[in-house]
Amino acid sequence: MKSVSHDALVVLDPRARILCAAGCCMATALATQPVAVIPALCFPLIVGVIFRFPFRRLSWMAVRLNGIFILMALTTLPFVDGPAWRSVGPLTITSPGAHLMGVMILKGNALVLSCAVFLSTMESASLGHALSRLRVPTAFVQLLMSVIRYIDVLLEEHARIRLAMRARGFCPQFNVLTLRTHAVAVGALFLRSLDRAEQVADAMKCRGHHGTYAATRTLHWRTADSVWIGTALSVIMVMFWLGWSV
Amino acid sequence: MHVSEGIIAPALLGGSWLATMAGLVYGMRRTGPAKIPRVALLSAAFFVVTFVRIPLGPAHMHLVATGLIGILLGWSAFPALFVALLLQAILFQYGGLAVLGVNTLIMALPAVTVHYGFRLGVRRGTHARVMWLAGLAGALAVIGNVLLMAGFLVGSDPAFAAPALGVLIAHLPLIVVEGVVTALAVSFLYKARPDLLPHMEMVS
Incomplete structure (x- = not known):
């Protein structure tokens, strides 16, 4: 695997990036309300804009992912019972059907965006070192x-x-x-x-390998890393609060 | 063959992560430090093989090779497939981090199952028998993958029954293709290096 030349978030410690991605993904996967997923969608977007993440490289992924969701919606919505919400041509969308699709589309995009923004541009060597330091x-x-x-x-x-x-x-x-x-x-x-x-x-x-992983690089945890971890934790707390308050 | 993010219910995601972690820990224990290069190289080979596209009418299908990985690795298929799927999620956004447990389980469980089936049947196997068993293992692995995927979809919400049926039908050609490719690939390995296949007792 070639290391990525343009690492948008290189200023952040790889451990902070892994923790942010894992935390956001876990909280998003647990969300059951569309409104609770919106912060999880906005957070990686804002991080990406601040650190000039090359969003263009995600365009094909976005088309593919949302194409799958449209296909899922077309084959699923007619079979969800409940009170009618909207009619689109011959298709009647029920409230539970709209809720199911809304959660699915928002969660899918938020999860993929979190993973892409925080991890996809990370150098492979940094990923290994960071996991090693995180006691994996x-x-x-x-x-x-x-x-x-x-x-x-x-x-x-x-x-x-x-x-x-x-x-x-x-x-x-x-x-x-x-x-x-x-x-x-x-x-x-x-x-x-x-x-x-x-x-x-x-x-x-x-060469005398005895099963230990020798990480030669030193990782430096800075204040900015703590700030971003704190922000990610705040986003997760807002998500849970929004989920419970609906 | 990936389940996309956002589709699977949280309870199933949690359960499959637990099962995958158990498989991963057991698989790593069975692997041991000396076998890590073998598992790593086969994991990388799996990653590369998924780029092989076979034309099917106006579309393409790509190989999955879970049967072949299962035959060669057994329980070590869990770490091998987990790492390959993790890298696919990070590099290409195929699947994802939250759904990684589900995707690993979908791929690795049938792989481990066909390993034991192949091992039982292959003792004192002739070339033809090995080839047929490998073909069966390749096809059954994909059937297992697809059934698990459909099961996860319907388990998440009964409304996903229609897409699950679509998944089953769409993968029918792949079942045949994987069976044929696994049979011929194992036949190639049998002729070139039979010692690489599990529990082979050579019959002249």
Whole structure:
């Protein structure tokens, strides 16, 4: 995985970013009222605007996510019983149906936005170091960092296999030949992965690896990080208050 | 094959996070430090394989390879799939953090189940038998994935029965494709390196 060149929130400590994202996601997932989700939608938006987050990169995600919600609404709303709320052409939307869809759409967008703004531009190395400092088990952090390290290697490997397929005139269609070719390519990729895993394990053993994750970077918690954590906590409290008061 | 954020009910999200954490802890215990590179590389391979697109009429479908991951990793499929799905959520916003427990459970539970089925059937297996069992494992893993996904949708709200049925129908071609691809990929591994497959007793 390549590190992202434009990290909008680089001034914040990675631990603060992870805690903000986790807290906002947890509170949003628990919300059951549309009004309670609005702060969770506004908070990452404001953070993104302040830190100049490249929102344009989320446009395809927003189209895909809300496309799924429109599809869900069209297939779900006719089956929700209750008092009629609005009529759109032949479709009558009931109050419980509108509530269900409102919560779903707001929560879906708020959750994805929180994750994207706080975490998507974070450097992979920072993610590993921050998780390590947040007392996530070493074995898990090591696994995560190894996956991040080798995704790039395997993407290159897969690109080489695809190039070889194309050089032999392979043109994917929905037929047995395509499936057979893809199966052999997948098999070859897994085989090379397993071979490389053995090499990596041997290399780690040779270098005296004893199961600890060595984080060479020092993370500095600043006042700004505490301020943003405090703001996130306030947003979460407002969400719970709005949820209870409805 | 991801459930999007915002759809699943809070109680189901909490329950699936607990189940995923239990699977993750057990999977990490079974993995041990020496096997971490193997799990990591296969997790990365799973991440890459999900980019393989197969044309289906005007649309495409992408491979999921849960059957193959399950056959090769067993309980270690839990950490492998959790990490791959976490990275997909962070990098591409596929799925998400809150729904990560649900998505891991949907993918990993059938993977672990088919691992034990394959292991039982494959003892003293011939090439043809291994291939058929792998095909069955690949198809059954996707059936398990889809049924769990539909179950989570209907469990969240009975009004989601129609989208759940849509999910089941939309994944029918993938069940066949995954079965064929897993069978042929395992056949390739059997010919190249049979020692990599679980509990193989070679029959000449």
